[in-house]
Amino acid sequence: MENTEPLEGKIALVAGATRGAGRAMAVELGRAGATVYATGRTTRYHVSEVGRSTETIEETAELVDAAAGTKGRGIAVPTDHLEPDQVRALVERIDREQGRLDILVNDLWGGDVHLDMGSSEQPNMWEMDLAKGLRVLRLGIESHIVTSHCALPLLVRNPGGLLVEVTDGTEEFNRQYRKPFFYDLAKTTPIRMTHDLGEELKEYGCTAVCLTPGWLRSEAMLDSAFHVTEENWQDACEQAPHFAISESPTYIGRALAALAADPDVARWNGRSLSSGGLAQEYGFTDVDGSAPDAWRYLTEVDQSSGSADVTGYR
Structure with missing residues (x-):
């Protein structure tokens, strides 16, 4: 019988699994049979500086359990x-309980609360609040470094391990300046980290990739930015026509699950990858059956246009 749980027996750590892409990646790894440690700072008893109490790591673990059935499992571990x-x-707990780590996902962020990303006029670097800017770098870069430094010794114990750095934007798209300054640094650095760690991991038979969703319909994007839900998200296109290319968090989760189950994943070592690009490679779709390719769309379609046509892009 064909194995319908290609990641059965695999152990994953999704760092930053409280909501959005991290939550979806944890769920889809569990659906594929993995045991998933879901970490973050917001629990049922504590809310992080992000300020959203509506999503917790305990809920993420429960969603993993529901998706995994009898094969995978979700384990919530509050972690800063x-x-x-x-x-x-x-990491010591994972080693003690599982004896191995096969997939490490660095989806740590939380910096949006320190940036006014909704403003059409972004300040120059020297006009920004320095303390907030440095906090953004800690949340988006230092947290990734700390986690990799602590977890990679367990990952490299067995060949075939996969490190996934999650960011916003492909290497090609991020060659442009994505103002404001501290956001640009926080989202371009994981791409370089992937290149560097890919060089170090390959001698152990392990792989590093950088993975980005497209225009993500995260919980905050839906309810705070556009005041819609996943069920009526298309109503937001009246405010922002190009939101038509957006994708659900499940899409990036499916991208990760496909990568993790690929026996030839090492061919991607050191590379910058996107959900839309991997959908073409592996054949998965978003929850509505479409396959949005957001970064190609954002590059090729004029963002200044008041109308949007996603034909050929999803």
């Missing part, structure tokens, strides 16, 4: 990934 002692304790 800027605290090395907490991350070391997390």
Whole structure:
């Protein structure tokens, strides 16, 4: 009988799995049979600086359990990934309970609350609040470094391990300046980190990739930015026509699950990848059956246009 759980027996850590892409990636890894440790700072008893109490890591673990059936499992572990002692304790727990780590996903962020990303006029670097800017770099870069430093010794213990750095934008798209300054640094650095760690991991038979969703319909994007739900998200296109190319978090989750199940995943080592690009490679779709290719669309379609035509892009 064909194995319908290609990641059965695999152990994954999704760092930053409270909501959005991280939550969806945890769920889809569990659906494919993996045991998933879901970490983050917002629990049923504590809310992080992001300020959203509506999503918690416990709920993420329950969603993993529901998707996984009898094969995979979700395990919620409250962790501040800027605290090395907490991350070391997390990795020691995974080692003690599982004896291995096969998939490490660095989806740590939380910097949006320190940036006014909705403004059409972004300030120059020297006009920004320095403390907030440095906090963005800690959340988007330092947290990834701390987690990799602590977890990679367990990952490289067995060949075939996969490190996934999650960012916003492909290497090609991010060659342009994505103002404001601190956001640009936070989202381009994981791409370089992937290149560097790919060089170090390959001698252990492991792989590093950088993965980005397209225009993600995260919980915050839906309810805070556009005041819609996943059920009526297309209503937001009246405000922002190009939102028609957006994708659900499940899409990036399916991209990750396809990567993790690929026996030839090493061919992607050091590369910048996107959900839309991988959909063409592996044949998965978003929840509505479409396959949006957001970064190609954003590059090729004039963003200044008041109308949008996603024909050929999803």
